[in-house]
Amino acid sequence: STRKECSLSGCRPTGPKLTEQTQLLKKLRQEQNSGFCLFRVLARSFGPFFLKGILFLIFHDIFMFSIPQVLSLLLGFMRDQDSDLWKGFMFALLLFLLSSLQSLFNHQYMYSCFTVGMRVKTAVMGLVYRKSLVISSAARQSCTVGEIVNLVSADTQKLMDMVVYFNAVWVAPIEIALCLFFLWQRLGPSALAGIATVILIFPLNGFIAKMRSKLQEVQMRYTDSRIKLMNEILSGIKILKFYAWEQAFLERVLGYREKELNALKRSQVLYSISIASFNSSSFLIAFAMFGVYVLIDDKNILDAQKVFVSMALINILKTPLSQLPFAMSTTMQAIVSLRRLGKFLCQDELKPDDVDREPYSPDGDGVVIDSGTFGWSKEGPPCLMRINVRVKKGSLVAVVGHVGSGKSSLLSAMLGETEKRSGHVSVKGSVAYVPQQAWIQNATLKDNIVFGQERKESWYHRVVEACALLPDLEILPAGDSTEIGEKGLNLSGGQKQRVSLARAVYRKADVYLLDDPLSAVDAHVGQHIFERVFGPKGLLKDQSRVLVTHGLSFLPQADLILVMVEGEITEMGSYLELMARDGAFAEFIRLFAGNERKERSHRGTRKSVSRLSMTDFSIDLSQEQLISGDRMSSASIQTMEAISDTEDQEQEDLGKLTEADKANTGRVKLEMYVEYFRTIGLALIIPIVFLYAFQQAASLAYNYWLSVWADDPIINGTQIDTDLKLGVFGALGFAQGVSIFGTTVAISLGGIIASRHLHLDLLNNVLRSPMAFFEVTPSGNLLNRFSKEVGSV
Ligand SMILES: Nc1ncnc2c1ncn2[C@@H]1O[C@H](COP(=O)(O)OP(=O)(O)OP(=O)(O)O)[C@@H](O)[C@H]1O
Ligand SMILES: [Mg+2]
Known part of the structure; x- marks a missing residue:
């Protein structure tokens, strides 16, 4: 949820460490207008260092080629019986000096090459990272995540190789x-x-x-x-x-x-x-x-x-x-990489001034969109039209509509992730966003919720309780220090959503954009979360909330309901107003209320079925373990005993989902x-x-x-x-x-x-x-x- 925000603030350089990159960035921006060329910018920034390396190389070559000449003189001296002895000593000394100098300059050259290469690599890497966070949605469709990973890992490395080996060409x-x-x-x-x-x-x-x-x-x-x-x-x-x-x-x-x-x-x-x-x-x-x-x-x-x-x-x-040959091939590859990197870095960016970010103030509106039109790309029809929304401070706005009607797009527009065609968007204070697809990191459950913020135990417990995570913590092997596997492997969809929600709540932002956070949780859990988090008595009761939802039962408690149809807000008002108007919304409610009732009874039975099969499964599992236990060789029984010896440690490790990779990394036996x-x-x-x-x-x-x-x-x-x-x-x-x-x-x-x-x-x-x-x-x-x-x- 806070990821989006990090990305937005991440584009502003922080601290003196980034000065080099900021300068580079500034130059890049200027270049963008006058036919952008990554190579030229890099050459301008790192050229002097590179030239220094070339100077070292030239010295190295001079010394290298004078060695055979001195050697020849020395050998000539040895053949010539009647020349002075001091000449011989001088040649020998010269030979020694030249070799030392040659090796000295060689290493200086290599050193400067590698440092310049490293700096080019990190600078370009930084640029790619930054770009990947601010790239516009239209451009994002044209380049996949794999491509970006490739750009960062392979292409920058090629660039570095070129800096190191180019001189050989x-x-x-x-x-x-x-x-x-x-x-x-x-x-x-x-x-x-x-x-x-x-x-x-x-x-x-x-x-x-x-x-x-x-x-x-x-x-x-x-x-x-x-x-x-x-x-x-x-x-x-x-x-x-x-x-x-x-x-x-x-x-x-x-x-x-x-x-x-x-x-x-x-x-x-x-x-x-x-x-x-x-x-x-x-x-x-x-x-x-x-x-x-x-x-x-x-x-x-x-x-x-x-x-x-x-x-x-x-x-x-x-x-x-x-x-x-090696240098030639690296240079060729690097030219291709340079072109790819240049192309990526030229992609359109999100415009930071699409959304006015104002500091928090206790009165006024949290989010305002005035006659906005938004699109996912520059061309093509807009995805949102004639949008006029005012989210009052501390109010709960519900957004409803059919699948694909533009609810998520509306939130994206508020975040500034879509292309603004016209209108005005302003957001007051900090924003927390709960995406439709929960995003979980491979860390402990607690780290996923605290997410780098300050740890406040009592607040944490209130959040966890409100997000109905307590029962889950009991199931998980080590409570909130359970490690969550890759991509939230060992969490259910509902658990993931709740963790994602808890993270946003823990963050204490001023504006909450919630994209269907209750879609994968049971009806009664959803009810609990709504009451304790979004509702008029919930943790977020003082914040501005925009809640996309399919849960119609929550709608009466919303201050404002937006009904979206094909990218437009067709109706707006409180629940009673909308029902009284007896328009599309009322019809929608009537239609779905019937469906939902059926669904709920249906879902109840399905849930209990799945519970049942879960227990069946665990019985299966223990039986299977028993069977395999029967077959266990004495060796494995020994290890079992060893494990029970280290029971204390085991307790600690319990939460670790995966046994640490115990490969012998040090000496090979x-x-x-x-x-x-x-x-x-x-x-x-x-x-x-x-x-x-x-x-x-x-x-x-x-x-x-x-x-x-x-x-x-x-x-x-x-x-x-x-x-x-x-x-x-x-x-x-x-x-x-x-x-x-x-x-x-x-x-x-x-x-x-x-x-x-x-x-x-x-x-x-x-x-x-x-x-x-x-x-x-x-x-x-x-x-x-x-x-x-x-x-x-
Ligand atoms: N990242 C995107 N890039 C391009 N088009 C998109 C993107 N996200 C959504 N769209 C398009 O915008 C339109 C509205 O989608 P949106 O995700 O806003 O619907 P939704 O109301 O959130 O639906 P759901 O209830 O299924 O979440 C759809 O036609 C979809 O194809
Ligand atoms: Mg959506």
Whole structure:
């Protein structure tokens, strides 16, 4: 009920924390007139910080590229026997300094990028939140809640990614060009061979990435269907067990799982290829370059200077090579996100001046609408026409009418949620609104009523009593500290309405807009609430109340009755006046009074029937528990005893609807690891270990070989056996690449096998658990087990 109000006051920035956002907002407002462009606004606000980051990046690059040059000088010094010793020390010191500075600036750059990214993200997020609260009703129809959630979670993240990685888009080509330039200086035209390799590796990785994303889509589709099925199973577990359908469903789930894992397996193999090709890319480049270099001319010799400086350059080359495709794709995605965000932020807003909000004053009218016309959208016919209402301070106005006659719309107009076409609306003082659909948060019952207000026990008790919630509190396991499940799961429709009403009453507003708050409660409870809350002696007797109702029996006590027909107020007056006029209202009353009498007797019997079945059901349940208790293994009896040991705590936990998710979040037990590795099996683990060792050895050997080669004495201006050396070098490099591939494939296969077993065990265990397990374990937790944790394994 107070939600609407929060939303209305929420658009006004509070406190100094929001200054940055308010400035941004102001700019946005201005921009809106002159062809709004989110990017421009963001660039203007965050551009300077971003430029600072770029400055760091440039420094970083300068240092990075001077390292190979100094290295070359150092190596030259080592070869030259008769140069001064201090030069060597100076080069070494310079090398050290340059590396430190490079890393310093790199981290400064990353830091500034991430902070700017964070700020952009939070600012845009704030804008989206604000917008989603004030968006006009017409625009709300065009964008779903899911879209907005997506905007907040995914699109803002993309924006942040872009801020962080965007620089790579232009820096990486420059870096690559510089690397190649320096390589050319060292090795001459053989550097072209390196370029050719780069050009070859690139499309391969791009192709693999595309294939993987396709496979991922396939896999996600299967995962989605599996989770959906799992959700259905868990929500219908009672029926499922009743018919002993576990096995059939188990097979269906496993079928999906199998397909999902197949897609995953293929994607993992591709991933291994790309990892291997990336890891051996520097080798491939070096191999191609050195190979061409020594083969084209016998006079070309590889000395230490050439080898190590080239290797250093190739290592530099690796980073931009890997970053570039990623940076390009993030930028592309971010541009799409930017467009979506811009479109959303451009949507029409509710106009805050549609409704005049005046401060509370003890006399005058609470709500006034003068010749108002309202629509749900800018175009189309208006939903309310010729509305003239005056709600006197402290009076009770009842609104009646057929379904869809515009009663809720009238309240929305008073709240300023509809589009005002003409007329004048003014509301004095604070407003509390009870929506037709009760809105309940996942919190305790008490928190749902107090709703962040000050706690006043005596007032709270009066409210709870007046809203007829006391009998419910007795039924609920822990009274008012009972946790209410997701979307008010464990409350009945009537209970939800009463909680929603109690929240509004507790709030002590000046004007109450009540949209059919008694529609889902029994007639006698409705009577009680009317007397104690809305009626002339109720808690709200001094406030202005607008009550939409279908309960005709309350109408005689209303000060004013509005009869609505197709968006117009056709009749207005007190009950007696309207009856005396003998118009549509009187007819309506006569028609419905008859119906209601019938209905009431009917409803009475139905209610008692449902009561009865409730008790039947609880008997069923205890029997079922007894049965499952018979079957309980000694282990579960032990846990039962353990539970009774901790009875005190149990009392406390009683109100908690759901057992806290007792997953071991901290350390994983050693046995779990053992179990994990056992499922993978020795047949895979030994090759993994072996391959890994081999890969390391190959990498060492290949670097060693290169240094041996470089140290080779030069005879007659040539080195001997270059072909052999090149061959060994190549073989070692390829061996390393292949073993990297083998290792990653084996590891991912092991992971898949383990995950298959775990999922099977989990599924078996869950489907065979007794019913009691499902009562204490929220299905959300179980679903999480099935989706997230199986995935992370
Ligand atoms: N959020 C909305 N956006 C667009 N149109 C709406 C919206 N809410 C209601 N309407 C339209 O306004 C008209 C009046 O609906 P309203 O909800 O005011 O009826 P009502 O009198 O409250 O009916 P009920 O007794 O069923 O609650 C209907 O034709 C409906 O289609
Ligand atoms: Mg309605």
